Amino acid sequence: CANVCPVSSITEKPEMDAVIAAAKDPDKVLIFSTSPSVRVSLGEAFGMQRGSFVEGKMIALLRKLGADYVLDTNFAADMTIVEEASELVERLTMHDKPLPQFTSCCPAWVKFAEIYYPELLPNISSAKSPIGMQGPTIKTYFAKKMGIDPKKIVNVALTPCTAKKCEIRRGEMNASARYLDLPGLRDMDHVITTRELADWAKKAGIDFSSLEDSKFDKLMGEASGAGVIFGNTGGVMEAAVRTAYEFVTHEPAPKELYTLEPVRGMQEIREAAVEIGTLCLQLAVIYGTSNVRRFLSMAKESGKHYDFIEVMTCPGGCIGGGGQPKADVEERRTMVDSRIESLYKRDAQMKLRKSHENPELKQLYEEFYRKPLSPIAEEMLHTSYTDRSGLLGEDAGKYKTLRTFAV
Numbered sequence: 001c002a003n004v005c006p007v008s009s010i011t012e013k014p015e016m017d018a019v020i021a022a023a024k025d026p027d028k029v030l031i032f033s034t035s036p037s038v039r040v041s042l043g044e045a046f047g048m049q050r051g052s053f054v055e056g057k058m059i060a061l062l063r064k065l066g067a068d069y070v071l072d073t074n075f076a077a078d079m080t081i082v083e084e085a086s087e088l089v090e091r092l093t094m095h096d097k098p099l100p101q102f103t104s105c106c107p108a109w110v111k112f113a114e115i116y117y118p119e120l121l122p123n124i125s126s127a128k129s130p131i132g133m134q135g136p137t138i139k140t141y142f143a144k145k146m147g148i149d150p151k152k153i154v155n156v157a158l159t160p161c162t163a164k165k166c167e168i169r170r171g172e173m174n175a176s177a178r179y180l181d182l183p184g185l186r187d188m189d190h191v192i193t194t195r196e197l198a199d200w201a202k203k204a205g206i207d208f209s210s211l212e213d214s215k216f217d218k219l220m221g222e223a224s225g226a227g228v229i230f231g232n233t234g235g236v237m238e239a240a241v242r243t244a245y246e247f248v249t250h251e252p253a254p255k256e257l258y259t260l261e262p263v264r265g266m267q268e269i270r271e272a273a274v275e276i277g278t279l280c281l282q283l284a285v286i287y288g289t290s291n292v293r294r295f296l297s298m299a300k301e302s303g304k305h306y307d308f309i310e311v312m313t314c315p316g317g318c319i320g321g322g323g324q325p326k327a328d329v330e331e332r333r334t335m336v337d338s339r340i341e342s343l344y345k346r347d348a349q350m351k352l353r354k355s356h357e358n359p360e361l362k363q364l365y366e367e368f369y370r371k372p373l374s375p376i377a378e379e380m381l382h383t384s385y386t387d388r389s390g391l392l393g394e395d396a397g398k399y400k401t402l403r404t405f406a407v
């Protein structure tokens with residue numbers, strides 16, 4: 001797992017056999033959860049225009065391949081925002097943990113910090129990533145509501161990301177096993193990428209473009225526009241700010257927070273200042289680990305204070321993930337721009353644009369998690385990180401000199 005590369009310069013390890021076997025096994029309940037950026041890239045694998053929004057066909061394809069349920073990881077992205085924004089508000093108002101708060105939904109960034117910047121681990125949000133929240137919620141809440149034996153569920157995350165194959169195998173990603181007292185149960189069983197799904201569909205002889213649109217299943221299939229934009233760099237920040245604003249002020253978020261221009265675009269490091277009530281939040285958005293190093297050095301040198309920092313590893317965020325359909329070097333920028341544009345367009349078209357207003361999510365909190373950061377939410381939806389700098393061995397001293405950001 002340590003060798004999985006987020007941008008797939010090392011090829012992803014196929015995981016398809018187990019998923020295909022589950023699709024054929026009548027005793028298994030096969031549940032797919034689909035990440036935000038797959039729906040704007042999957043069509044490319046079938047010759048469709050770059051950035052085509054193919055959510056309905058993607059769901060139909062999964063059903064045709066044997067899914068018993070198709071749920072939306074955008075729903076869990078809303079959950080991540082609610083938990084992460086609540087944590088940020090606590091850091092800002094109760095000063096219980098250090099600032100800045102860093103996002104935690106990119107497992108390659110988390111691993112990078114664990115190895116090279118372990119002193120930053122208290123600053124990384126304890127909120128699990130969307131698939132990290134989706135997995136245990138399906139095996140507990142969803143299974144109970146639908147009358148499904150959790151032991152029969154095969155949870156598959158469809159993602160743009162090869163690093164997520166490692167994330168689901170982290171030892172601590174078994175909250176459902178602890179909650180249900182079912183040792184051996186995993187929260188998420190498999191991760192397959194956009195490309196792997198496209199290959200599966202082609203081998204199965206399915207004509208993707210002729211599929212009739214289908215819809216997500218209920219209970220964990222509804223999402224806000226804030227969940228949609230999780231798929232691109234700056235999206236997590238923009239989504240979190242919409243919710244944090246309303247949590248702090250109890251007033252509707254102003255219009256400009258629905259198009260937070262300074263955090264949009266493809267500049268490797270972007271900054272913004274946002275007023276939330278009496279607070280003025282200093283924000284930064286970064287993609288790429290070399291840019292993280294650069295940013296941390298600059299921050300150390302300038303002594304500037306930051307409150308909230310989003311980090312994604314891949315160029316442009318998850319829309320440029322290692323498991324996505326690829327493009328030639330000269331076409332890469334167009335590819336990334338079209339996918340980003342498609343996600344922002346979708347967000348702008350939606351009535352529901354704030355994570356904490358998602359009706360299915362509200363129902364989940366009423367019936368199960370009670371409120372953000374409750375003891376059960378902490379148990380199921382939050383995690384902790386490990387100092388892995390020992391992996392550097394003799395090189396550790398060399399990297400220590402790069403740890404320059406005092407927090």
Ligand code: SF4
Nearest residue numbers: 006106161314318321
């Ligand atoms: Fe995976 Fe997204 Fe991180 Fe890339 S940016 S490693 S696709 S989570």
